Amino acid sequence: MPIGSRYLFIASMDVAPDKEALFNEVYDQEHVPNLMKVPGVFAVTRIKGEAFAVNIGGERREVPAEGPVYSAIYEIEGPEVLTGAAWAEAVEAGRWPGEVRPFTSNRRHRLYKVL
Numbered sequence: 001m002p003i004g005s006r007y008l009f010i011a012s013m014d015v016a017p018d019k020e021a022l023f024n025e026v027y028d029q030e031h032v033p034n035l036m037k038v039p040g041v042f043a044v045t046r047i048k049g050e051a052f053a054v055n056i057g058g059e060r061r062e063v064p065a066e067g068p069v070y071s072a073i074y075e076i077e078g079p080e081v082l083t084g085a086a087w088a089e090a091v092e093a094g095r096w097p098g099e100v101r102p103f104t105s106n107r108r109h110r111l112y113k114v115l
Helices: 017-036 079-083 085-090 096-105
Strands: 007-014 039-049 050-054 059-063 072-076 103-115
Touching: 007 017, 007 079, 017 039, 017 072, 017 096, 050 072, 079 085, 096 103
Parallel strands: none
Antiparallel strands: 007 072, 007 103, 039 072, 050 059
């Protein structure tokens, strides 16, 4: 399915193993719904990295999972969505800032323009 937005914002991170269940619960039930209310946010997809194998140039290559394990891909209207008051309020809502964010690490944020 083609991406319908002009930009993708990707937030990636690891989470302490003993907080993984809480992380997934809060992300799915609170954090994503809060961010979906922000004007200019059209969709959110969560993904989890895995090791894999791929054939390239007639050779099988094993590729380890590198970087943060969890990512969320946000389809957004533009960069200004990320600096607006609605976004700022949504990312600080619910249990995320106090009960989950402190147990995340290796956080990375990227913005991509869809061509």
